[in-house]
Amino acid sequence: MKLHSGLPYWIVKNQLFDYYNPLRKDVSADVVIVGSGITGALAAHELCKAGLDCCVVDKRSIATGSSAASTALLQYEIDLPLHQLADKIGEENAAFAYRSCLESISDLERILKETGVNADFERVPTVFYASDAKGEDIITKEYEMRRRHNLPVDMLSKEDLKRRYGMNTYAGALTNGESAQADAYKAAVGLLEHHLGRGDLRVYTHTEIADIEEGNDGCRLISVDGHTIYCRYVVVATGFEAGRFLPENVMKLTSTYALISHPVDSRLIWPDRALIWETADPYLYMRTSSGNRIIIGGEDENFGNPKRRDRLLRKKVRKLEEKFHSLFPDIPMTAEMAWCGTFSTTDDGLPFIGPWDDGDRVYFDLGYGGNGITFSVIGAQIIRRALTGCPDRNDEIFGFKRLD
Template sequence: MDLISGQPWWFYKNGISNAYPSLTQNTKEEVVIMGGGITGALLAWHLTRAGFPVIVLEKRHIGMGSTSGSTALLQYEIDTMLTDLIGMIGEKNAVRSYQLCVEAIYKVQLICKKLKVKTDFALQKSIYYASVLKDRDILRKEFEARKKMGIDVEWWDRETIRKNIPDLNKSAAILSHDGAQIDAYQFTHFLLQDCISKGARVYDTVEVTEIKHHSRGVTLMLDNGFKLDTKKLVIASGYESQNYLSKRVVRLHSSYAIISKPIDNQKELWYENAMLWESARPYLYMRTTADKRMLIGGKDEMFSSAVKRDKLLHKKSLQLENNAKKIFPHLPFVTDYSWCGTFAETEDGLPFIGSVKEHPDTYFALGFGGNGILFSILAAEIITDLMQGKKNRDAEIFKFDRI
């Protein structure tokens, strides 16, 4: 699948961070991870630290799938609002899902500290505002639900919004104190380099053409004619993972993003450079970068083909730029890079983590939606526990047969 087109900012910013070999002989390993993006890297990091010998396979170059196009907002908010999620899966599991995402933000921070490298990680507040007046009451109920479960949030009325963000003419917003942002592409490379230093092997530009299950584990047939045998397989191929499932669990969308040239002479582009997103669906979202750029994304469409998605890139980029200028007319926004990609969402907004009967000795880590990086943290912890024979109390929430 053609996942990304245009000029994904993170690759242009970082370039080719590291080179990885291609697997050129038959081999075997206890655990094989299919997918060399942020999800596969987090899984490899957790499993390697738990003592598992690991091989990571990526058919592109490392990090050059969806990870290179990620806008990397680390928000505990699931694409399904807490109030709606409670109605779908019950209050206990809905609240726990949100709690896990809050905790995952600080787990990413801890990993970055352990790696002792620069990933542009920064704790950042987020502001979820009502797109139109009628959404104010919906947001108020959402605020009360989050407050009740202990999330650190504040209610902003129109006056408070105008005081803090004069350009944002909206009736209400939820300010969340838990949030962060990161350079996901660079983070992926740093994670894998740390894994390699502990004995893991990472190969890219090698594609799995066939998966064979047998009594001794799993055999992967590769496009270069070689094979790889493993006791346990983890499929972390992002939105392409659906190809290995007979039951459809995701809906594909096309999304668009642009990033401005650096905006000088601005200590803050807006209130504490908080991440911004709106209640409309599909929603716009905005964030800043370490070098004072403004990133804005959204304008999603149902995915039909990469060709149709790419044809809309110029039109969507202009729309996003106009949105940025409309919301913040005082900022000299000039588009520097633009890109588009395919992403997926699930019926309840939650990831799918675990195994399915049709693939024995195999685990799936399918962290979709707007906070896929945090879902990948959850997947890495749950799958590591399951491989160690430990019971994970949260695994039931994200299992495949919940829907």
């Protein structure tokens, strides 16, 4: 599947990591991670750190799947507000999932620091605003439930948002300093490069895995070119192309659109460079980037066909511009580059992490949703704990058991 089209900013901003190393013979490892995006890179980091002999396999160049198209807003909020998630999985579990996402942002910050990877990670607040009067009800319920669980949140009135942020909208909720933004492509490449440099990881690129066979003692991965990798465990971190390895479909494909503006006068950009998103579904979201540019995304549609997605790009970019201007009438913003991509959603907005059945040697690490990067951090930790003999409660919330 073509995971993105148009011109993703990160591909232009960063140099491509030219690492060409297709699998040319049969090899073996403790763990094979299929996928070199941010999910695979974080899993590789955790497992290498735990002393396991790992290799990463990707059919493309390193991290050029969805991670290269990601706008990389890092928020502890997931696509489904806490009080709505609570209706689906119970309040305690929902609060636990939110808390895990909150911790994952600090964990990512620590991982980047300890590996010396500069992924333009930057702490910023989040403004979650009501798109309409109905949205104010969502904000109030959300505020109350987050407070009850000691999750960071403050209320912002309509007037606060106008006065402090210059925004034309209804009330909102502020998460101060707990969110962040980054460059997911740089993070994935940096982590893999770090372990390649240390000599504790092998990476095979341009190597497509056609099949995974699981036996009692281990697994065999067979590449499209007919080579085999023998291993004890497999981590499937193939993002939105995981369907071929799953016994059942667990996700819905969604097409999404993003743009980056020409540089804007820094004095006109809203304070604290907060991440901004709204209660409407689909939601509009935005962040800033280096060079005083504004990144805007949204206009999601529930289909996965890449051709249909690409045909809509220009129209969607116009829509994103119009929505931005009605929210921020005083910021003269025009798009410089735009792109579209595909991502997946699940019914409860949570990822699928773990084996399909207890005892399986194939672990899925599928950080679905519009805030998938926090799930990639959580997934890497869950899998490291499982493969080193310390399963935990996350299993029940993020695993396949919840489908039963």
